[in-house]
Amino acid sequence: MMAVFEKSPRLRHIGHLDIQRAVQRALRRSGLPVSYSKGFNPHILLTFASALSTGYAGRREIMEVQLEREVSPEAFLSAMNAAMPPDMQLSEAKMLPDQHIALMAAVQAADYTITLTDDAAAAAIAAKLPAFLAQESIIALRRTKSGMKETDIRPLIHTLKAEGNALRAVMTLTERLACKPGMLLDALAAFCGFEETPRVMVVRNALLGADTAGALAPLETL
C-alpha cells in the first residue's frame, strides 16, 4: 500500500528516523495487518520514497507499507488517520501492483516552496532571479562523505520562480544526483552578494516522477 502523508510545519525539526519510528508506531496502533521482516529482530516492512531533511516540512510525502492481506485503500486511510498524530495525517492511499519499481528509484525531482523570513532579502533575490537562471552553469558546494564537492546545479533546476516572499522550485532529486534547497540558497546568496544565507522555511510540496512521456508528474499519480 502506498500512502501520501503530511509532515506539518510544526514537526519540521523532527528528523527522518524519528518520523519513521512515529509511522511504525502508528501502524502498530492502527491494528492494520502489517508485515514484519523475518529474522532475529523483526521490523515492520515500511519504506519512504524519500527521506525529508530535518528542518523541512512536507505536504505530500510518500510511504509504502507491506500488508499481510488485502485492505481497501479507504479502510487503510481511515485506520491510519485515527492512529496518526494530528500533524501527520494521510490524504491518499493506493494499492500498488505486486511488481512495481521501488518508490525510491522512481523519484526524479521534488517541488519546494522556500519562504524567506526577511522580506528585503526575498525582494532582492526575486529581482536577480532572471540573471541567476541565465547563467550557463551554477557551481554549488555539496557536503559528501569525502568532504565538500562542487556540483553544477544549473541543469538540476527545472523551474524556479518568485511567489511573494517565497521561491517555488522544482529541482532534481534522485538517489544519485540532487539539488537540495540548501544548495540553491547558498548559490543564490552568493550571487546576490549576501554575507549570510537568508533564513527560510522549506516545504516540500510534492515528490515527482517521470510519466511515460518523460514529463515530471506527482509520484502518486503515476
Added chain:
Amino acid sequence: MPSCGSEPGGCGQVKEENPLTMHEKIEAMLEKVQKAPRYTGGEMNTAVKKWDEAALRFAFCFPDTYEIGMSHLGMKILYHGINSQPDMLCERVFMPWVDMKALMEAESVPLFSLESRTPISRFDVVGFTLQYEMSYTNILAMLKLGGIPLKNAERAEDDPIVVAGGPCAFNPEPLAEFIDAFMVGDGEEQILELNRAILEGRRAGLSRMDILKSLCRVQGVYVPALYDVSYNEDGTIAAMKPNCPEAPEKVMKAIITDLNSTYYPTEIPVPYTDIVHDRIMLEIMRGCTRGCRFCQAGMLYRPVRERSLENLVELAMSLENATGYEDISLSSLSSGDYTCLAELIRELIRRMKEKRVSISLPSLRLDSILKDSLEETQKERKTSLTFAPEAGTQRLRDVINKGVTEDDLIEKVRDAFQGGWSSVKLYFMMGLPTETYDDLDGIADLAGKVVREYFAVPKDQRAKGLRVTCSASVFVPKPFTPFQWEPQDTQEVVREKQRHLVTALKKVKGVNFNYHESDLSYLEACFARGDRRMGRVLLRAFEKGCMLDGWGEHFKYQAWREAFEETGVDPAFYAFRRREKDEILPWDFIDCGVTKEFLWREKERADAAVTTKDCRKGCNGCGLQRFKGVCSFCG
C-alpha cells in the same frame, strides 16, 4: 490549536514596526537551538483541549529537560487525570536547555506550555513535581522565566497558584517561601480535589489567601504561609504552629486505597524524539515491604498496594493499542515481590506475542520454567545485569536491612554468566551509618568473588568480554527513614574512603570502579533534611547563576559555597549533625503513614545490626495498621 494571540503584533498591525508574535519568535528560535523537538509539542496522545472552554487551566511543570520529564510516569498519570475532567485542561512545561533559555530571555519570550504555547503566567495553577532535591534551582528558573514572582508572599491576586507534589514534598520546608501549596502523598484524587477547590474559590471571588486556606480541606495539602516556625538558640526548631484555624496541626498524606479503582492512563503521550525511558511503564504495585532502612521511597509509598492481574493485563493491552510501543516495562519499587509475577509475565507474553512486544523484567527473580518461556519469545538482548547489594559486608547489609546475602548474589551472578551474560553492574553506597574500612574492603572482596564466578564457567560456555562495573554513591540520609537522625560523612572522610576503595579495587582484575564527587551528595543532604532557612541559600545560589545542578557541566559548587556563606547558613548543621531523639525535625508536622516511633525503633535495631523481616512475613507495626484494610499485610 488554541491561539496564543494575546501578544501584540497579530494581523492588522502597522507594518513598519514588524513586531513578531510570540509564536513567530518561538519558531525562529527553534531554527537555532540544539534539540528543537524538545519544544515542538504535537506528540501522539497529547491533549488539544480548547483554552477558552476550560474553567481551570493547569500547567504541569517538570523541573528538568523534556527527555527526563517525558520519562516520568507520574506526570503522565496526572496529565491524563486532569484532562479527563470536562472543565479542566492540563498542558506540559519543561525546563528549557540553556541555549533555548538564553534565546527566550533575549527575545522576551516567557516560559510557555508545549501544547498551546501559552505563557505559564496565564494558567490558573502552575504545578511542579519534586522528584529530586537538586532540581530546586530549576523551579526558580522556570518561575522567573515565566514572569511569576519567585516568593509566594510577593504574588498578586491574579498570579497563578503555584503548587508542588512528589516525593520531595514530604520535606517541603526548603521551598516554603516559593510554593503556595504542597501536595503530599498519592496525587491522583488529590490533584483533582485541589483544582476543584481553587476553581470554586475563584468562582466565589475569594481572595488568594482565602483560596489557599480552603485548600487545607484537601487531604495532604500543606500551605506553608499558614504555619509559623520558631527556633532554639542552637538553631534547632522550637515549635511549628498553624497561624489560622483552617490549617491542621498535622498534615496527613493522601492515600489511594485501591489502585484498581483509580484511573491509569492508556493514551499516554508518545514522543517523537528520544527520551530516557521510551516505553510503556506499567505500575504493577505501589509501595514496598522490604523495609531497607536507607530507602525513603520504601517508607513514603507504604502501604503496599498491588494491582490485580486482570487489571494489569487489560491495561497492558490498552496501552499497547494506544501507544504502539514495542516494549513494556513493569514498574514498582520491587517488582520481584509482586504476588502473581510469574503468572503476570506468562499472560503478558502470551497476549503480546502477536504484536511482538517485548517485556522488560525485574532482575533475575524468576523461576527456571519462566526463563525458558522467555527465551523462546523475547528478543533477548544480553545487556548488562544490575545488582544492588548496597553494602560490602553482611554486618552492614544487616544494619541497613538489605535482605540480600552473599550467597543470593553469587548464585544470581553465576546464573547470569552461565546464561550468556558477561557484563554485570554492582551498586553500593558508601558512608552508611556504622560503616568501617572493613565494610569497604568487603566491596572489593565481593567484586572479586563475582569475577571468580565468571572464570569458573568453562571458556567455551561463557560469553566473551567480562565487564564488572562497581559503583559507589555517597549515602544521603533522608527524612522518614530510620536514618533521618544520622550524620552524613564529611567530604574529607568521603574522599579518604573513595581513595581507599580505588586502591582496594585496583587489585581486582576485570573490575571498573565508578564514583562521583561528593559535592552534589553533600548539597542533596542539606536540602533533603533542610528547613525554611535553606530557602535563602537556594535563592542566593539561583541569583548567582546556579541552575541545572543535576547536569554535571552546569553544577557550580563554588557558587553554592558562596551562597551558604553570604546567607549565614551553615551546611554542616544540616548534613553532618546527628539529631537527638526528641529534636523537632522540619518534616515532623507531616504524617507519612509510618510513625516516628517505628522509625526510631528501626534506628535502634540498625545500631545493633538486627534485621527486621519483610512485612509480607508478618506485620512490623510501622504505623499503616492505623488504616484498616489498606495494607494487605497488616495484622
